[in-house]
Amino acid sequence: MPKCQVKVKDDGVHYNGLVFDSPFAKKNDWYLNALYSSSDIVKTMAFTPSLANSLFYEDHKGGIHEFKLVEQLDQYRDLSWDEYAELKKEVNQLEYDNAHQRHLDRLAMKAANRADVEEAENRLSSVPKNDQTSYQSGANDRRAEMAELESKKLASRHQQQLLAEVDTDEFEQGDTL
Secondary structure, X not given: OOEEEEEEXXXXXXXXXXXXXXXXXXXXXXXXXXXXOOOOEEEEEEEEOXXXXXXXXXXXXXXXXXXXXXHHHHXXXXXOHHXXXXXXXXXXXXXXXXXXHHHHHHHHHHHHHHHHHHHHHXXXXXXXXXXXXXXXXXXXXXXXXHHHHHHHHHHHHHXXXXXXXXXXXXXXXXXXX
């Protein structure tokens, strides 16, 4: 059987993008050691080229231990390593194509937004500025007329109040006589 180098991590044994697991590794604290290790833990294992379901580890006593593909990767079960490599290549190409299309979509959206902004700016440039010259003609005259009318009403009210006070004063003076 061909040999390969695998990395032990806290969630399993990693090889060629797949993750494998074994009770032997759990019993010997491989995953715990990997979790707290500051460097990569690398082991040598064997694999069968015709099937990507398992890796095999030979311990120092000569015992062979099978590491099985984890359940989360069941879609790769019963594939050969060559089939897995082709499938992985297709998946990588699809991911690249999708990322590239998303990038193109973002660029198109920015270009469309730029065109919309330019159109809005062009429309705004034809709108007159909001300064005193854009008020309706005669507004100041009407405002002056309204102020004069208010002033006359106020003067009339004051005059009526004064007349009422004068009448009251005369009435009070007549009472005392």
